Amino acid sequence: MPHYVDKEQWGGEARFDALLETIRSRRKEIEQQRHIPSDIIDAFKEIGVYRAMVPKRFGGDEKSPAEFLRMVEAVSAADGSAGWVASFGMSPAYLAALPEKTLEKVWQESPDVVFAGGIFPPQPAVCTANGFKVSGRWKFASGCMGASLFGVGIMPEEEGALPRMAVLPREQVEIDPTWNMIGMVGTGSHDLLVDDVEVPEEWTFVRGGKPNLDEIFFRYPSLSFAAQVLSVTTLGMAREALDVVRASVKGRKSITGAPNLGEREYAQIALAKAEARVQSARLFFYESIDDVWKCIESGQEPSREEVNLLRLSTTHLTHECAGAIHEIYRISGMNGADNDHPLSRILRDSQLCTQHAFMGEITWKNAGAIFFGHDPLPGYL
Numbered sequence: 001m002p003h004y005v006d007k008e009q010w011g012g013e014a015r016f017d018a019l020l021e022t023i024r025s026r027r028k029e030i031e032q033q034r035h036i037p038s039d040i041i042d043a044f045k046e047i048g049v050y051r052a053m054v055p056k057r058f059g060g061d062e063k064s065p066a067e068f069l070r071m072v073e074a075v076s077a078a079d080g081s082a083g084w085v086a087s088f089g090m091s092p093a094y095l096a097a098l099p100e101k102t103l104e105k106v107w108q109e110s111p112d113v114v115f116a117g118g119i120f121p122p123q124p125a126v127c128t129a130n131g132f133k134v135s136g137r138w139k140f141a142s143g144c145m146g147a148s149l150f151g152v153g154i155m156p157e158e159e160g161a162l163p164r165m166a167v168l169p170r171e172q173v174e175i176d177p178t179w180n181m182i183g184m185v186g187t188g189s190h191d192l193l194v195d196d197v198e199v200p201e202e203w204t205f206v207r208g209g210k211p212n213l214d215e216i217f218f219r220y221p222s223l224s225f226a227a228q229v230l231s232v233t234t235l236g237m238a239r240e241a242l243d244v245v246r247a248s249v250k251g252r253k254s255i256t257g258a259p260n261l262g263e264r265e266y267a268q269i270a271l272a273k274a275e276a277r278v279q280s281a282r283l284f285f286y287e288s289i290d291d292v293w294k295c296i297e298s299g300q301e302p303s304r305e306e307v308n309l310l311r312l313s314t315t316h317l318t319h320e321c322a323g324a325i326h327e328i329y330r331i332s333g334m335n336g337a338d339n340d341h342p343l344s345r346i347l348r349d350s351q352l353c354t355q356h357a358f359m360g361e362i363t364w365k366n367a368g369a370i371f372f373g374h375d376p377l378p379g380y381l
Contacts, residue, residue, distance in 0.1 A: 006070070033186075036188065044085075058103070058104070065220055069286075073239070084142060085188075097210065098203070103213070115151065121139075134197050135195055139191055144175050151167050152192055227358035228285075231314040235317055237346045241329070242278065245261075245271065281321060308371075314358070
């Protein structure tokens with residue numbers, strides 16, 4: 001089945017397909033070294049992953065949210081960890097809250113800047129005459145091994161202060177390779193350490209603060225987009241799982257003489273149900289995005305209800321795709337249980353996605369609260 005990505009926008013069909021094939025062929029290497037190899041990060045730069053959301057005046061491509069998400073979906077089918085790391089090409093959505101003069105410095109040499117962030121836990125930061133003195137440890141900095149620019153969460157030690165993000169160059173940050181999870185092993189989501197570095201105030205921003213850029217993308221709900229770029233990795237993996245199980249039965253006969261998997265009624269039913277779950281969730285996801293984007297293009301501000309559907313469709317996508325993957329894995333038998341089998345890796349990666357706070361149980365609660373006319377918890381919209 002197609003992924004609906006316009007490959008011509010991402011370096012051309014031949015280059016894009018070659019990159020996906022390279023990633024597929026190196027899945028084991030990616031898991032073993034626990035991060036995406038530097039040459040694949042360079043290939044992401046070449047096809048425009050990291051300049052996709054950067055304004056054209058800084059050399060970027062100004063892609064739409066849906067265009068970017070379809071790219072992440074396709075890369076995730078090749079490898080979930082690679083898709084997850086590519087998804088952080090959305091970083092301009094965060095960085096846009098920096099002062100414009102600082103952003104000019106960020107992208108002055110190239111729009112292909114690889115950013116990685118460790119937000120939690122926010123560490124106390126002492127206010128100085130020029131900014132903040134930053135020290136501490138932060139977890140889950142996905143893609144940090146290939147990054148040149150880092151962000152860490154801080155809480156200024158002054159009354160009424162809001163949580164901020166301090167932005168630092170790679171040479172001021174130490175990476176502690178602590179990432180040891182059941183899935184998404186290759187994302188290199190290690191800990192970041194900073195030791196007594198003064199970060200100028202103009203290189204910090206309030207988390208969730210208003211963007212200082214006026215291009216149309218920066219009117220799209222940034223928290224929703226931050227959740228969507230991660231959720232869509234499960235969609236790519238679900239598509240891959242469905243394709244893998246179909247391909248696995250071609251020309252195969254059971255060693256017992258029984259019908260092969262594709263001829264068994266229970267497998268046919270399971271595959272049909274999984275396909276319906278994935279395609280339905282995908283339509284809800286992209287339809288919600290298109291509705292909000294059309295609203296923004298017309299000069300309007302999306303309503304609370306429209307943004308709620310962005311968040312709800314995002315959580316729904318992750319859990320429906322993870323559920324479909326589990327059903328496909330279940331019918332694959334002992335073949336799929338082998339750690340080297342694609343379905344085994346896809347299952348592990350998809351289950352890790354369901355654990356992320358952006359797709360956690362609380363998001364269902366927040367969506368339901370809005371449907372009843374109540375306010376959601378802070379940080380949802």
